[in-house]
Every structure is written in C-alpha cells, then in structure tokens.
Amino acid sequence: xxxxxxxxxxxxxxxxxxxxxxxxxxxxxxxxxxxxxxxxxxxxxxxxxxxxxxxxxxxxxxxxxxxxxxxxxxxxxxxxxxxxxxxxxxxxxxxxxxxxxxxxxxxxxxxxxxxxxxxxxxxxxxxxxxxxxxxxxxxxxxxxxxxxxxxxxxxxxxxxxxxxxxxxxxxxxxxxxxxxxxxxxxxxxxxxxxxxxxxxxxxxxxxxxxxxxxxxxxxxxxxxxxxxxxxxxxxxxxxxxxxx
Numbered sequence: 001x002x003x004x005x006x007x008x009x010x011x012x013x014x015x016x017x018x019x020x021x022x023x024x025x026x027x028x029x030x031x032x033x034x035x036x037x038x039x040x041x042x043x044x045x046x047x048x049x050x051x052x053x054x055x056x057x058x059x060x061x062x063x064x065x066x067x068x069x070x071x072x073x074x075x076x077x078x079x080x081x082x083x084x085x086x087x088x089x090x091x092x093x094x095x096x097x098x099x100x101x102x103x104x105x106x107x108x109x110x111x112x113x114x115x116x117x118x119x120x121x122x123x124x125x126x127x128x129x130x131x132x133x134x135x136x137x138x139x140x141x142x143x144x145x146x147x148x149x150x151x152x153x154x155x156x157x158x159x160x161x162x163x164x165x166x167x168x169x170x171x172x173x174x175x176x177x178x179x180x181x182x183x184x185x186x187x188x189x190x191x192x193x194x195x196x197x198x199x200x201x202x203x204x205x206x207x208x209x210x211x212x213x214x215x216x217x218x219x220x221x222x223x224x225x226x227x228x229x230x231x232x233x234x235x236x237x238x239x240x241x242x243x244x
Contacts, residue, residue: 005234011060018056022049030235041235042166105152110150111244113140158220159192163213163230164202171241173209179241180213183233190226207216 026045033041080188118130184197195216202210
C-alpha cells in the first residue's frame with residue numbers, strides 16, 4: 001500500500017515538474033526568438049511545450065508500471081502511415097504556414113508564378129486562387145510558392161511589410177493594438193507617413209487571435225532591419241501584457 005502511494009506521488013511530482021519545465025522553456029524560447037516573426041515564435045514555443053508535456057506524461061505513466069512500448073510503436077506506425085497517405089495535403093498546409101510569413105504577397109495583389117498570372121482573391125490552407133484578366137480562376141497548390149519564383153507586380157509592393165502575429169485571447173485586444181501603433185511611431189522616420197500602420201484581424205478562435213500588421217517603408221534596403229525591430233517591440237508588448 002505504501003509502495004503504491006509512493007509511486008502515485010512520484011508520478012504526480014513528475015507531472016508537476018514537467019509543466020514547470022515546459023512553461024520555463026516556452027518563456028525562454030519566446031525571449032530568444034523575440035526578433036523572429038511573432039507567428040513563428042508562438043508556434044515554435046507551443047510545439048516545444050507540447051513535446052515536453054507529452055514526454056513528462058509518458059515518464060509518469062511508466063513510473064506507475066504501465067508498459068507503453070507497444071502503444072508508442074503502434075502510434076508511430078499509424079502516424080507514419082497517415083503522413084505518407086496525406087503527403088501532398090501536408091506539404092500544402094506547411095507551405096501555407098511559411099508563405100504567410102516569408103512570401104511577399106497577400107489577397108488583392110497581382111502576382112505571377114511560372115506561366116500563371118492573375119490577382120490573388122483567396123489564400124486557403126491548401127491553395128491560392130488567382131483571377132486572370134479573362135476572368136478565369138486558377139488554383140495553385142501552396143507548395144509551389146516555396147519551389148518557384150514568385151513575382152509580385154502590384155504597384156509599390158516593395159514598400160509594404162506584413163507581419164503576422166498570434167496573441168492569446170486573455171490579452172486585451174484594443175490595448176494591444178494601441179501599444180503596437182504607439183511603438184510603430186518610434187519608427188516614423190523609416191516609414192512612409194502617407195500610409196499609417198494598419199492592424200487587421202485575420203482570424204479569431206476560442207483561444208488565439210491572428211493579426212496582421214501592415215507597414216509601408218521608405219527604403220527597401222532597410223526592410224530586414226525594420227522587421228527585426230518591429231518583431232522585437234511586439235514580443236516586448238506581448239510579454240508586458242501577459243504579466244498584467
């Protein structure tokens with residue numbers, strides 16, 4: 001009886017320590033990636049958090065005597081089979097994520113990919129849809145945008161910077177927007193004053209809200225520097241508001 005109680009307590013301690021370690025790593029990663037796009041930093045820290053928690057739970061279950069070898073093997077085999085069966089779908093989903101952050105076009109822009117040319121009217125998880133001058137619809141798998149040269153021929157497209165970010169819904173959205181706009185005013189000398197910063201809500205879920213910050217710069221050679229500074233400012237704002 002005492003041995004059983006000791007084992008259960010040990011398992012609970014392991015789980016508690018796991019959550020502490022997971023939270024600490026998540027916080028450290030966000031600080032280390034503060035100059036990275038907020039969307040990327042959020043997803044990386046979330047993946048690390050999930051991995052650490054799952055590892056801790058597995059160790060805790062083994063502590064109470066459950067053999068998980070066969071279960072883990074079956075999960076790995078089923079997971080591998082699902083990945084192979086849905087390879088094309090997963091490639092397009094992953095490409096959509098990276099194109100959101102790194103490929104310089106958005107809905108409303110006119111782009112050219114290989115022999116395809118048209119105005120972007122929709123970007124969904126699997127493909128990007130173009131409307132041609134002949135009013136034809138072209139559906140391009142998102143994976144193409146990581147493999148091919150994309151030409152954005154929208155006038156003054158080089159001036160525009162779009163920074164995606166994800167914030168938790170317990171953060172006051174109005175206050176967050178106000179702080180971001182206020183911080184962007186510090187870069188006034190590097191931004192085109194004719195086009196003020198614009199924050200747009202892209203998607204709102206039960207736990208997180210996806211937001212796009214659009215800026216217009218004066219000099220294209222300073223784009224990387226401005227993006228890095230803005231990412232750093234946004235990370236600091238998010239950390240400050242989480243502590244409230």
